[in-house]
Amino acid sequence: MLFPKVAKGSAVHEREHVHEPKTSNDLTDGEASSDGAVPHSRPKKTVSLWLFLLSIALLVCTALALGLGLGLGLPRRQGSTTVVSSTGSNFNYSSFYGIPEELPVVASDRLLNQTQLDLKTRFVVSDQPTLREYTLNISQALAAPDGFEKPMILANNQFPGPLIEANSGDTLRIHVNNQMSNWSTSVHWHGIDQKNSTWADGVASITQCGIPPGRSFTYEFTLTEEVGTFWYHSHLGTQYTDGLFGPLIIHSPTEQVPPVDEEKIVFMGDWYHTYSSVLVASYLNPTSKWANESGVEALADNLLMNGRNTYDCSVQSSTYPPNKTATSCTGGDVYVTKVESDKKYRLRLINHSTFFSFWFSVDNHTIEIVEIDGVPIEPITNRGVNVNIGQRYSVIVHANQTAGNYHMRATFPTSCFLPFVPYNSTGLESSDFRVLGIMSYDDTNPTIPTIGIAGNTTNPYDAENNMFNNLVWEGCNDMPFDMPKPMVSKPAFNVSENNMHYMEYSFRQTQNENRIFVNKTAWAPLENNATLWKAIDQNFSSSQDTSYNSWSFGLNQQVLLLPDANQGVQLVVNSLDAMEHPWHLHGHNFQIVGWGLGLYGIGNTTWNFENPMRRDTLSIPAQSHVIIRWMADNPGIWTMHCHVAWHMEGGMLLTFAERPSDLVAQMARLDPVTRSTSQGFCGVDDDQAFGTYVEYDPPELGPAPSAPA
Secondary structure, three states: OOOOOOOOOOOOOOOOOOOOOOOHHHOOOOOOOOOOOOOOOOOOOOOOHHHHHHHHHHHHHHHHHHHHHOOOOOOEEEOOEEEOOOOOOOOOHHHHHOOOOOOOEOOHHHHOOHHHHOOOOOOOOOOOOOEEEEEEEEEEEEEOOOOEOEEEEEEOOEOOOOOEEEEOOOEEEEEEEEOOOOOOEOEEEEOOOOOOOHHHOOOEOOOEOOEOOOOEEEEEEEOOOOOEEEEEEEOOOOHHHHOOEEEEEEEOOOOOOOOOOEEEEEEEEEEOOOOHHHHHHHHOOOOOOOOOOOOOOOOOOEEEEOOEEEOOOOOOOOOOOOOOOOOOEOOEEOOEEEEOOOOEEEEEEEEOOOOOOEEEEEOOEOEEEEEEOOEEEEEEEEOOEEEOOOOEEEEEEEOOOOOOEEEEEEEOOHHHOHHHOOOOOHHHHHOOOEEEEEEEEOOOOOOOOOOOOOOOOOOOOOHHHOOOOOOOOOOOOOOOOOOOOEOOOOOOOOEEEEEEEEEEEEEEEEOOEEEEEEOOEOOOOOOOOOHHHHHOOOOOOHHHOOOOOOOOOOOOOOEEEEOOOOOEEEEEEEEOOOOOEEEEEOOOOEEEEEEEEOOEOOEOOEEOOOOOOEEOEEEEOOOEEEEEEEEOOOOEEEEEEEOOHHHHHOOOEEEEEEOHHHHHHHHHOOOHHHHHHHHHHHHOOHHHHHOOOOOOOOOOOOOOOOOOO
16 A cells, blocks of 8 residues: 655645564473573583594484485584574675674474463462572574574574573572673663663663673572563664563462453564664665655564464565565464354554554454553453553453364554555565464364454554544554553652653654654764763763753763652653654653643643553653653663664663662672673673674665475
């Protein structure tokens, strides 16, 4: 579907480019899948020399017999990681993407850990706090989640990454080993407040410098109040776009959600066939490979559900065509999950996208929304739910229909995105702008045709304010802000004047480039340093502030001060953009107390001070304002940013310094080894810290790779 170009000078002129492993049954509580784990030492044994030589000879003969006589390749091993090549591509990813040569290939059937995603881990829900340890081995590999091989960044060779599971009140100790050779990394625990542990928030250049190649770092934090559905992902560059993310589920025996028979995790997200570091480098240039102007976001090639989908191998990417020698495409497969008749299932929905939101629904079934971003709510019955980037929803599905196969749908809202880019994605067009999974009843063969009626597959919320609703009646926003009611009622916080701030954001041209400014600042990462380490030495007296709120951090940094302890914070957010944006706050969830069209103070504002919805990621509607509040009860350096990865890289981020004097005291109590390790990461070379952004000239569109017969 093509959209007409919108002329500058219209209502949307502010946006310059507006156009038309182990299985979990083998795991103990607190142990992540360890396909890529460093092996434990084993007792040494000795053998006689003749027996040793005989064994070697037998092994060589066996390898030759398998390779020559049976035509089977032996598994490839790198370190302790065993992977099996599934494509045999001869494409030189190193020369085109600036990544190491001869990356291992992880077979598609080994990427997904169905047992973990189905939460069949025998985890014991308890109110007794305990310490749980996990290990994440971060590495690069070639894999094909949708049948099209690409370089990926994986945790423990899984996609999505291994499940981290805990009880509220537990302490998590997570060892992250960076096994990549040319990238630093970091891991953020999305939605976790990090009470008294701001250093463990995992934001590169903000709360830490990236973990250099070959180095390790241990994150340790206590889950003080969190319960529900969370996730983790890299927070360095666009690494999570290439696969570095996974689920983080926190249980509690007192969680106020209706009882169910079973639970399942359902990730949904967009998927790019080109390595994201290449895409972001092109996006930040005056012109990109997909548009002859600055600031045009790259459109994905496909959409995934739990890391799976099919792909038409005859389709050539219109975003970033691969080299013609890349012939590794097998067509992929859809995600399938089994259900039993008359059981109730809690689906924990997580959007891991780089750019897109989705409308999730299940054919022939209603859903009951019971949790939003870790906050239980009074159940809302509907045919679907809008899930923006970084957001999480728990929905209950009752398997009470005729036994058969039913589609689970994550539908891309075309009118909310495509009008703002000057081209269409050939891959998304071929998928009809949706990803389908299958909910298969009882003993039904999941390969037989599906049954049921799709029902409403578009987001109806605020469709009347979508300027492109003449193309399709479709909204772009979350459900109305006063629609969900938290089960635990809390009135709006009272705020102190010193803790009140105002922000607005818009896309602006800076010479030949398009950047996103929050107030007067387009953020960029600090080089070889982190805001946290500079903040503990910063004089936050009013005489040291600037009109840019940059203090001594630099003009590309904006740090808003929250000095008053245990008082409410109020932030007014004004959108000057024609597109909705998913904003995520670190260190807190927040109350949504006010909203309205237009600028705050000019347009009308609807207020809700009685039990306002609390969450950590919300969609700010186009050309509107939203007022949020939270309690200044967590000293730290906390980031707030748009969760569209392209936009954050383009500057859409600001930082809060909450109670800096208390932060200094908190950091003085930090374990000296942890502090020394973290600060020591800041000495690495900048190219190594953020990887090497390499561009190549894609060829003219030609024959696309075809699936093997």
